[in-house]
Amino acid sequence: MPEDVRAELRTLAFDVVLAHRRGELPDAPALTPEQVLHVLGRCLDEEVPSAQGGMLAEELGALSRATPVIDTASGERAPHVLVVGTGFSGLCAAIRLDEAGVPYTIIDKNPDAGGTWHENVYPGCGVDTPVHLYSYSFAQRADWPRYFAKQSEVEGYLLDIATSYGIRKQVQFGTELETAEWVEDRQHWRVTLRRVDNSTYTAEYPVVITAVGLLNRPAYPKLDGLDSFTGPVVHTGAWDPGIDLENKRVAVIGTGASAMQLVPAIAGTAREVTVFQRSAQWIMPNPNTTRGVEPAKQFLMAEFPGYLAWYRLQQAWKFGDRLHPMLRIDPEWPHQDRSINSENERHRQFLTRYIEQKLAGRPDLIEKCVPDYPPYGKRPLLDHGWFDALLRDDVALVGEGVSRIDGQRVVTSSGAEHEVDVIVLATGFQTLNMLAPMEIHGRDGTTLRESWGADDARAYLGMTVPNFPNMFILYGPNTNAGHGGSHVLSVEMQVRFVLQALARMAKRNLSSIECRQEVFDAYNGEIDAALDGSIWTHTGMTTYYRNSKGRIVTNTPWTNADYWHRTRSLVAEEFIERTRDL
Template sequence: MKNLTSRSIEDEAALRSALAEAEILTTLLVTTHLSGDTSLLEKAAPHIDGAWDYMQSLPDELRAEIIDRLVQTLQHLDVTGDFPPREPPRALMQEMMTLATGQEVPEEYQPLVVEELGLAETDTRRLQWRTRPSEQRLEDHKVLVIGAGLSGICAAVRLQEAGIPYEIVEKNDDIGGTWLENDYPDCGVDTANHIYSYSFKPKADWSRYFSKRDEILNYILETVRDYGIRDHIRFGVEVESMAWDEASARWQSRLRHRDGRTSLHDSRFVITAVGILNRPAYPDIAGLDDFRGAKFHTAEWDHEVELAGKRVAMIGTGASGMQAGPAIAGKVRHLSIFQRSPHWAGYNPLYHKTVSEGQMWALANVPLFAEWQRFLMFWASSDGFHSTLKMDPDWPQPDISLNRENHAMREMLVNYIKEQLNGDEELIRKCVPSYPPYGKRMLRDNNWYKTVLRGNVDLIDTAISRVVPEGVETSDGVTHAADVLILATGFNATRVLWPLEVAGRGERQLSDQWAGEDPRAYLGIAAPNFPNLFMTLGPNTGLAHGGSAIFHIECQVKYILQAMRETIERDQASVEVRQDVHDRYNDRVDEACKNMVWSHPGVNSWYKNDKNRVTITSPWRLVDYWALTRRFDPAEYTFTPRKSPEQSQLVSAERSSSDD
């Protein structure tokens, strides 16, 4: 903290200039933390309505007073060296979080926030050995990580810190996962970047609050470079199948290489880091192959196809369509957008905004500025809406909303849509969903409503009957001519781990245990009958009420490494979740989901499987899932001792005999 303090006050004019541009709520929190004085926070509280900086209305004189106090505090600390602890006293921290967000932040969030912001003396998400294993034992517990996207890289960083040997196999030719594969126009994140980033690698110089694909991909590549991970990755290699070998208590994975070769990979543990938005879903529409023009999925965008002056048909109005559509509407001759059902899309003033130079300077140079900025972004996008997504059985309008707060949100969104569409009744009918807010993925308005108002854009909600060589035919008999067909139809999200074949104990197939599209796992991480296999972003861990997927990934990776530590330190061969623990947890998940908006009868989404069960989204608040994964409980698992070489040979001989 001393180095940052000295650097920040080297040029007082530069410091003041930066703070004049920087977010005042973050400046206020830093001032309070460093000084321990809450008087300015109390004075500002009546002017704060939320954690987003645009939700404050502090008078200019109060803003100036806050900046003056921070400059004076930094100068004082540089002289005295009397720095406060990184983790504030509990009472002070509670007051800071509550007053600076304009909301009551429950005390249960304090340890989560300390961990997420890195305020503790040590990184509590980094594995700490209780008894350091020998190198030989560590080598015997090598890990195979499947996928080099955000989850796989997070796992690699933590495995590397712990000294556990690992190898990553990646089907693509480079790093990035979904951020490598998806490069359609205007592809970007709808979670604020200052939380859509690893807690162990904050980035001060995000150019935007909601960055586009290239900047996110570069961030992932920087992480790989900084931690020296690339040498652990085998590119152009896909895991076709995995089989648990009982004799050795190890996973045998069949790999298919880009040149068609196959090979076997042996590992003690496997972490799947394949994501859920990685296999494009193609619509089951008659005649799709008959289209005579160019045709591609948004996840496989063909940049060789020139769209300028062309008639383009785009099927789908979800996240990809809502980003790509506005990006191409201005260059095409005509854009026909085919919509099955509308999505809710909210407005955020920061969505298209770049981060000011002063804000970036403060994030890089002012002590604790990046940490408290992360808190504000975390809380603004966190659990605040969770209670509004629960069904009130006594609510009189259950078809369109869930409760009083959810209905107020609906009215706000409807008013916004009407305003954006200039009162066009036909477009309003097409764009206002009939289901409650958050029933499907809540999207950010990427100038979507202004796009459908354009003279060269048609929003068509008549059902598609078939694709014909010259375009798309709808059920009313109209053929919509097109030169290019774009499929913005999402991903096969409900088919978790598909097409990977996994055989566990007794050659039990994971796909059979999951009955196709009914995946279940304890904490979304572990499944009975599949020892030493751990999942990231597994069943019922998708976030649909708020938060960042990276938060869940970090929670899961921390838990997985604790499970590995328990196995390695005990010198055990395998660890497997108990069936009763798994079943009780999934009963709780199902019961919780029944009362959430995603189970609403008016909602048809990829959050649910073909049995209408919610399999993708997590019903828990972030703080709940953090608590569930905070500490690995060995009592919930079964451990199998390692066999001696003689025992392993005997089991292998018995298996060979039975195979004969």
Template sequence: MNDFRVSVYHRPSAEDLPLAGAGFERATVRAHLDEADPRTLLMVLTHLTRDDSHLERFAAVCDPANAESGAEREAAEIRDLLADVLTSGVPRDASPLSEAFFRRTASVYVNEPVDEEFVPLLLDQCGFAKLEGTAAAPEPRPGADGFHVAVIGAGLSGICAGIKLGEAGYSYKIYDRNKDVGGTWLTNVYPGVGVDTPSHFYSYSFEVNPDWPEFYSKGEYVLDYLRSCADGYGVRDHVVFETEVVSCSYDDASKRWAVTSRGPDGVESVEWANAVVSAIGVFQGAVRPDIPGLDDFTGTVVHTADWDPSIDLAGKRVAIVGTGASAMQVGPAIVDDVAALTVFQRTPSWVMPRRKDDLTVPAGARWAMRHVPYYGEWFRFFTYWFASDGNFVRVVVDPDWHMPDVSVSKESEAMRQWLLAYAREELADRPDLLTKAIPDYPPFGKRILRDSNWYRMLKRDHVDLITDRITHVTPGAVVTKDGLETPADVLILATGYQVLPMMSQIAITGRDGTALADVWGHDDPRAHLGTTVPGFPNLFVLAGPNSAPNHGAGVNILAESQIHYVIACLDLLREQGAHALEPRQDVHDAYNEQVDKALEGRVWSHPSVRSYYRNSSGRVVVSCPWRLVDYWRMLRTPDPAEYIIG
């Protein structure tokens, strides 16, 4: 069995109480709780005491109408009662929560009903299901010995795959072309890089991190988290760095994969694996725009994906090409340093309102994350709930909707009006910018971006937003269709990443020498459940075709769900004494017909939307048409009837 720790981050439980020793006196504990979220403290109080009368008594703290004020007395009383529970002999219940109790408590927390169908997912993804009674070390599956898995990529998904394969007792090796673990969080180092999914959810459900410094943390902290998880579970010992997988070829006779990799010395070697897991993700390298004259520019040209930290922008005239996620982070991060900043926009993005100016996690809240049982798990639930399936209704097309050009339903229009109101508020004194900044497609048609002072940046005196098309670049300027020349010392290309063809950097051949590139073509990838492909036994694609949760949540829930399914498939092989598994062609085709039909009724197929979600024929190839809870449930257990097993 692989050597790994059960937990990297301490997760306090009822068994850790009462808090005692220096720094845990009641008065000190009570003072810390002043900076913790009262709604979450109410959940903890109810959880520890199993006294749901607290829910009715203090429900006011969970009412959004009282978010800023109006429930101070209730909040103070919650903190008083919880300080007693944490530091004294007040009875506490350490048994697992029942689903009914969790549902009732959670519904008060979010001030709306939590339907029964969501409860198993929430218990799993918010860390409750595995919290109490965790064994010292999981036992490996009998019969897993000798079954070797090759994992390609050591980012968030690859690390998770390694952890779970190790727990299951499977031998594995991870190949990564970089010098360290972390994937996109290792390679993306442009100014302002960070998460736009709440930090307290953007992590593994089995490793709830109490130490996020911000509610939306910068990339360096995400990288530190992933490194800690890789080290804590011994994953790093299974990674070969600076090694790129060149090809994977399935051998029908031995029912194994020949994995050819190229090391840092350029030498290629071949190793054998019983299964291959691709964890390289959707984004496969920077897209460099085809702008005439770009190569002749005499200043500095840098893509956000290939950022050089040594670049000095102080006092420089900087031009940013693009207004997507990376542009919206890098622009506000550099605006104070540059002499002039010009943003060249092709298509505006919808911008999610800033919740508050200061997104630092208060010291008392971080203390609660580290020391108060279940605080971290409950807060994780809260951040997930409002960034997940509640948004799904806003991406579903109402065929009878009377404003189909700008929105797709009543709920979609309400979202559009909310985003419009925010833009109008932020740009009230700049109507010229407002007309440029409002998209002409419905919300969620493309990724909605979190505001990191984007609108405020655009209003700065030394910032310009240009929407005319770039025609060419001269040695010292960017020229647009109207003939305007914008002098620049530095060009920042925030022009996104290559998505299609998927997995194009690896030559993958399955049964009978069939190439995956031929099956998928240039830009029409398909898979059963977004994970397995007919003719390619024991090949599993993480973040594969039509699996991205583009209406909410993050890649972390996708990774955990798909890896759970991968291991369940490997276990199915073991149970049947078989060696290879692949989806039946008819099952695969029927599933993809359902996907295509469902996507016709989703906002991503709206005629006004042009995005990386779609291929050259307009088919949506990235987005999953189902709710997160639906897709999570689909990936719980493989159906043997859907597979060829031998």
């Protein structure tokens, strides 16, 4: 854009700011979904597909996202709900239940709210999604200090939400759901709850909402000799804040998201950091990962909520469904060994160039750091200083896995030995063991684990399972948007769907509502067929998305807009309903 045009626009914008502060600006007109897409497309100089219109208009606030309300004055009775968890999902559920007038009890195994953001406190921990997007649509903050918030900032946001909405004082902290059993003749869930002092008690609730997420149980590798290691061993997902790394030789096993953040944070404190990598990761450059939000932008966001809303909308598109086409395998694409379609290949070349530029002069590191699979085959990661850390003299990258621990030595698959003082396990979470360690018995006594199998969780829309009435799973099977976007976006969609079910129960005097088996089967057939054409099933791909049979359990094949359309309105015919005895 020519500088004279820029200057003219700045002058016009300044006049608008002054007019706003004098209260002279009229209210902005409500936009249609088509107008939202038009404006967004002009801002980004690209065409945004029409299928995105409804979802993006709702995110902007141009379409209503009203919570159903229970009409107690006309005799409607809402069932009492047990909510398990106080992370993003559980707090969202509690807020909407309050708004709807639905009574609930909320528990959490931790001593305070925040979920995974309370538990994960390793050095460098933070979000890999722009934080203005990684927050509730109904509780936006204009004063985020960074574009990509750190753990303490996200936890602080959630604690503020829990306090300001009056939820924090209601939570039964230090309480875990141990078992749940459906009692058919009472149409209730009988639950056993365990307190932090190990005492247990039972209670009954008509409805249970699990909001425990995917990233709450650390996965520990089975390494011979690990138990006999002579120094401290700590998992990033169960970090000990008291651990001393100063002047220590630290082994970091794993190169996923937590390692990418941890290593730059501890390099320079530890005497040596040795990273053990089984496979390389595709890493995205983004200058904002380490930048603070400029005061001028914070001012605009605070003064003009509409500016914040449009900024957030751009993030929702750019970091979300805009990336989805890169996940679909083009069967005619000739270079399946390195990419899956032309757009995916373009990204591969761009990301390879970035690696080569960051590691210029170190062909040994470049060879270790360029993955041998297509981009987006695993969770895409952001560069939080990873390549800069690898160039340090006190950081070493070992391009092979660990086979065993021998005393103070880490032994790799080739037999090479590395003597260390501390082992850090950056080995992720038990994502396939959903809802563990809870034991949930359905209508016929079968447990959810028996119904699913050891690692093959399935649900209709990721939320409901036949023979488990009145149970709703938030952030359940096949709801993780592996292409990008915000987990919070899908959580708000899911909570609205659950509230529609509860409102229907109240309005029609229902004692239970349950997904029909044929609906469940058809939906999961759709899921599997769509996933078969995705990058995650590419030959040789092994990730935490896939189970022992190769099925994708965590990720969704849908765009965020697809899921919005599927969850926007509950279809009564898809559920079995039982009327409450009067």
